[in-house]
Amino acid sequence: MAKDFAQGELKIEHRRTSSEGTSDGGLPSPYHETGAPINRSPTAEAISRKPQNGGLLWPRIRHFMREPMSEFIGTFILIMFGDGVVAQVVLSKGAKGDYQSISWGWGIGVMLGVYSSGISGAHLNPAVTFANCVFRKFSWRKFPIYVLAQVLGAMCASGVVYANYKSAIDTFEGGAGLRTVPGFSENASAGIFCTYPAEFMTKTGQFFSEFIASTLLMFLIYALKDDGNIGAGNLTPLGLFFVIFGIGACWGWETGYAINLARDFGPRLMSYFLGYGHEVWSAGNYYFWVPMVAPFCGCTFGGFLYDVLLYTGESPINTPYLGLYRFVPGMWHAYDNKRFDEVDVKESSPV
Amino acid sequence: MAKDFAQGELKIEHRRTSSEGTSDGGLPSPYHETGAPINRSPTAEAISRKPQNGGLLWPRIRHFMREPMSEFIGTFILIMFGDGVVAQVVLSKGAKGDYQSISWGWGIGVMLGVYSSGISGAHLNPAVTFANCVFRKFSWRKFPIYVLAQVLGAMCASGVVYANYKSAIDTFEGGAGLRTVPGFSENASAGIFCTYPAEFMTKTGQFFSEFIASTLLMFLIYALKDDGNIGAGNLTPLGLFFVIFGIGACWGWETGYAINLARDFGPRLMSYFLGYGHEVWSAGNYYFWVPMVAPFCGCTFGGFLYDVLLYTGESPINTPYLGLYRFVPGMWHAYDNKRFDEVDVKESSPV
């Protein structure tokens, strides 16, 4: 059932060898009970489960950590391309790219980040993980670990971008020690790392802009992944390229389309550590919390809209009282265990 | 037969459960008789048909409304990206995009709108619905409902674009209350919502330009969807991205390639409601009716050309007198029921 339900993730065919249950038994893995996908090539995992093969410590550790590691890597790739393209466009003053390059960079970052992190479902975004927890039965227990991995991945990648473009930043800012934030300087380079809103925006407008873009993001992710609709199938990473490109081209001006806590907070923290000063938090009238909060609201709303309006698969929305009955004592058992499982078994068996 | 014939739509595999006929019996659904596609995941629909499950009102309503709702959503997504990109490019005065961004935005809008609205065939355009009625046996009864849903979707999306870019429009126009239309002001922002023709165009030229672009659109939609030709298969939404991008790059200057009543009239009405004044109708020598009428002419001509020149599937064009015999009393029965159905059954049975 968990397998059918997990349409919020890019699924990878799951093949458990028969010996798995016993070999993993002793590990207190938080990823154990949910049937998280394992790769097809059994070698490394198989080796790690052999008792006589005690020398291979790393595959054991890696197996235990494979989902957060995958999220870390996917977000790392995303920010390598995303912050990288902004750095190149800003620091070269448009000689090596323009606004459209930025759309390309973020779109490619998401596409290749997804290709790199299929093992964990390629969320790359705490708000996407949150929406999957709410609407696609993704385990709430994994939520904090995913978020941590995503934020760390984004932080590390922004550090690599900084290291790579350090000379160029010095040249751009006008001095080796200068590090300034948009709104406080003409040659501010902090916009490379995280988003700063356009000056004419009110706080409400900032929130609304991020909210709308996040809603679109989640709605379209669910649309691309819904086999009951057209569904993008193996074209999903390419489809996500277009989604991100489109959001950047159409909704990206006012607030820079962070639409992702990890993408914005991780590099912002890193830029703070790197000496950009307190202004990274105070800029845009303390804008920094907007791309942390709005994506959760927007993605949840986007997922809600998709499930209410179009989705016919298993979702809390497609249960009595939009799934809220779960919070009423006694009703969980009444609805959840009896009726819908029966319906499921009966209806889907002849297919 | 209806299934074989419906090549004008993006088909989704149709699976009716055995209990469907009885459960839907009491509903006066206009979508009942044509075998409209249902999603594969049966849960929600199945639940909605269970008499003992009377609590789930919404899936019942949704099932009844699912096709217009799908068109509404698809057109909404289309305009969110389409009007959004124009707003960003115009209001940022080219700093956050150029003419090519607009091609991207509309192409992505159509692509993602199609991915979102597969349930209803992803027309997103009254003229496409019209052509499908004429050439692909799409039910005429659905035509007005589809058109209404498309126009409403476009209106709502343009309202969201307005809400998001309100501050920027104020800044661009030069004042909070100012809302002006191209041709009447230097800083007119009405072009965000709907199309206004280039100044040198005559009325004939305007009509011709929209007509040609619509003809190309419909011809190429039928080409992409014709399995008897190469056919784009699961690449169809991507192919449509290129079609729209190409029409924008090659035929988009003179009139702004509306090629869609819903895309142009819906947002135009919304911009009228939002205070852009009577000029939204009178601009370009009362241009507004051209993108309402020309797409119907163009799409019908484009579908006609494709069927006359290339299509070998079931089409009125591939019947005696180009299908016009249907309008001659007595001939419908003679041709339609006898000969062609026989031919169909005989020829396609051994395949």
Place this chain on the structure above:
Amino acid sequence: MAKDFAQGELKIEHRRTSSEGTSDGGLPSPYHETGAPINRSPTAEAISRKPQNGGLLWPRIRHFMREPMSEFIGTFILIMFGDGVVAQVVLSKGAKGDYQSISWGWGIGVMLGVYSSGISGAHLNPAVTFANCVFRKFSWRKFPIYVLAQVLGAMCASGVVYANYKSAIDTFEGGAGLRTVPGFSENASAGIFCTYPAEFMTKTGQFFSEFIASTLLMFLIYALKDDGNIGAGNLTPLGLFFVIFGIGACWGWETGYAINLARDFGPRLMSYFLGYGHEVWSAGNYYFWVPMVAPFCGCTFGGFLYDVLLYTGESPINTPYLGLYRFVPGMWHAYDNKRFDEVDVKESSPV
């Protein structure tokens, strides 16, 4: 065998009904003996072959003409987008597109032209047809008809482009009657229709540039279509988009990458008829013959290179003396009928 050999064309699955042989018998069709592909949907063709269905004249005519018609349409679509994008970019003086838009337009033109003309193999270029005759056993008898259809398709499309942009050309040239050619005027618009070389080019350089681009074109078409290599499969039209985009971005400056007699000569003739004067021929030191001749040399060389270096399928290159033995009396029989057919039958039977 013809089927296996025809890798130069986009193949469409061929399904002949059993009655075909007898029904077509009386038609002197030049497309009969080569097993040209028919669409899958049998209705129209089937109807046209029924003797009792004498009323359907058009499908009979269309069936007879379907290959040249398909080439006509494909080339028409190609030029609609190709000349259309040049018109928009040139006439709007860069406001509605730049050089990259032109790469997009021609790439999309080829891609959608191919999607529209799968029935005839989607050559869209006399030089491609020629190379297919030489290397892929495409019937020489069809060569002149294909070329004629391609040139006519390009002419008609350029006429439509002219009609659509007539007002804009008047504005651009500076007067309703003015029609000038690059090199003879500052505001020349003849470059919309056909190619004119950069001024610094020598005749040798012009020829070499067209030759190289044509060689790349044919080599890459054969690479994309070679299942013995990676092969693009259903991504072939998309791959051709990238081929054309790349040739335009990398080899398009000096001569405008005509690489196609039909694309250049057809619209050039049309522009002559439309009043651009004798300069359409004399410009660039009578450049006009270069894009007529060089593509044939280049495409033949490109096909030759691919077959000599990489291709392992059936090709004259993979026969004794590179297939030239055919021109030596008596050797045809010795090699062609005996050895290779035997080899073919024996080797490929167990597969």
Place this chain on the structure above:
Amino acid sequence: MAKDFAQGELKIEHRRTSSEGTSDGGLPSPYHETGAPINRSPTAEAISRKPQNGGLLWPRIRHFMREPMSEFIGTFILIMFGDGVVAQVVLSKGAKGDYQSISWGWGIGVMLGVYSSGISGAHLNPAVTFANCVFRKFSWRKFPIYVLAQVLGAMCASGVVYANYKSAIDTFEGGAGLRTVPGFSENASAGIFCTYPAEFMTKTGQFFSEFIASTLLMFLIYALKDDGNIGAGNLTPLGLFFVIFGIGACWGWETGYAINLARDFGPRLMSYFLGYGHEVWSAGNYYFWVPMVAPFCGCTFGGFLYDVLLYTGESPINTPYLGLYRFVPGMWHAYDNKRFDEVDVKESSPV
């Protein structure tokens, strides 16, 4: 086993005819023992193995040389588009393309180079070949031959680019004999052929930039090709387009993203032969060795990271002591022959 292991290459289905072993027996082919892929169409190869068919010398030679020839061709195509687009953008002074065109050109070059060279695995880059030797059991014996073929392919292509753009170079440099290198002249055209770093870069920064870009390249190639992850399947060449485009847009400014010894050294040598002088070596403080060395370090590190962090297929990383046991006398036999082969056989048999 070799087949399962060779995930670093684009695999082509391998079909050996039964007579192959005997017919190839006498040839001292270095490609014999590794089961290198042969094309599906057997004709030419089959003919070449027939003793009675002694006349067909070329297919015999070609069969023997087919892998280096394929690498030669792939790298040739890559540089034709890559150096071609730089030539067009630089020499036309931006009139016929901008920085984004360069991203397009290199992306298309890699994509089409890969489509052309599937027979040899489409490495196109000595560092990729090196990483495949280290991590994917690619034969070390082939390494020098692959590198030679790649460098020669790049040299030849850059010569063709030079020949094509000779007049334009003369015009750009300001005289027929002038050939200058960036940093030594305002109108330097040597940047067409190979990369020269931005002026503000230190040697460490140059190396780091190339190292990072190469790491990304190899990591993402392995990600795209890993069926245990999502895997790009037949979209791999398209995915590589996005990888190269992204590296160019995000990491391409500082050093020009050579990330390939063949791409940089081959054309640099050619430009030296063509008269650009000793400066091609001394420019950027003898930068020329950086794009020769850094890609090997970067690609090896990228492959290492992928295998350590994500890859579960057969890799030295997934063996005891990260595969380094192979260099300890006696341990090879202990681990390699016994344990892992057993594991392999047992685990993978029921699949």
